[in-house]
Amino acid sequence: DAKTTQPPSMDCAEGRAANLPCNHSTISGNEYVYWYRQIHSQGPQYIIHGLKNNETNEMASLIITEDRKSSTLILPHATLRDTAVYYCIVRVYISGNTPLVFGKGTRLSVIA
Amino acid sequence: DTGVSQDPRHKITKRGQNVTFRCDPISEHNRLYWYRQTLGQGPEFLTYFQNEAQLEKSRLLSDRFSAERPKGSFSTLEIQRTEQGDSAMYLCASSLRPGLGQETQYFGPGTRLLVL
Numbered sequence: 001d002a003k004t005t006q007p008p009s010m011d012c013a014e015g016r017a018a019n020l021p022c023n024h025s026t027i028s029g030n031e032y033v034y035w036y037r038q039i040h041s042q043g044p045q046y047i048i049h050g051l052k053n054n055e056t057n058e059m060a061s062l063i064i065t066e067d068r069k070s071s072t073l074i075l076p077h078a079t080l081r082d083t084a085v086y087y088c089i090v091r092v093y094i095s096g097n098t099p100l101v102f103g104k105g106t107r108l109s110v111i112a
Numbered sequence: 113d114t115g116v117s118q119d120p121r122h123k124i125t126k127r128g129q130n131v132t133f134r135c136d137p138i139s140e141h142n143r144l145y146w147y148r149q150t151l152g153q154g155p156e157f158l159t160y161f162q163n164e165a166q167l168e169k170s171r172l173l174s175d176r177f178s179a180e181r182p183k184g185s186f187s188t189l190e191i192q193r194t195e196q197g198d199s200a201m202y203l204c205a206s207s208l209r210p211g212l213g214q215e216t217q218y219f220g221p222g223t224r225l226l227v228l
Binding site for chain 2: 043102
């Protein structure tokens with residue numbers, strides 16, 4: 001089962017920041033937080049991941065709370081093309097078995 | 113396009129028929145994963161390979177499901193005696209296992225199966 005809790009859906013106005021929350025209260029010290037998104041009828045797309053520190057790349061920023069029990073994915077200037085299901089995944093790195101465990105994610109609708 | 117490719121993109125079959133899907137990973141990626149996604153759900157892990165070795169197959173849904181990666185490059189997923197409940201999107205992902213740190217899985221577009 002997924003170890004994360006996300007709201008089922010969110011709306012965001014085009015051009016504004018989209019802040020997608022994720023709760024992972026049972027996260028362990030060796031578990032990373034990953035974010036993927038899935039645009040309709042496509043395969044999931046990697047966005048970003050982090051362990052403790054905040055991370056930023058060309059797509060998004062990831063803010064992880066100090067106790068690591070929750071995180072927020074930030075899309076700084078949402079566009080219509082960011083409409084997708086966003087998955088927050090907690091994943092331990094084990095050399096022998098590293099599948100991703102997806103929940104139902106958050107359906108983000110960016111509105112013009 | 114140098115991403116993960118899957119073939120076919122769509123497959124319609126009759127119940128009881130066998131189907132085979134192909135996945136071509138990103139060149140030089142040594143890990144290859146198969147997932148299944150049903151409507152309204154996130155992808156569900158099925159099996160994975162490191163090179164030609166199948167390292168995890170206990171999550172395959174039944175003995176009707178099998179996967180191969182004979183030369184450590186492309187992979188096939190076969191479903192025998194298909195049932196209507198097998199209707200889903202079948203996703204393939206590949207990654208390069210790093211010496212240290214995290215690996216990132218890159219997904220293909222998926223094969224959508226409909227069993228009539």
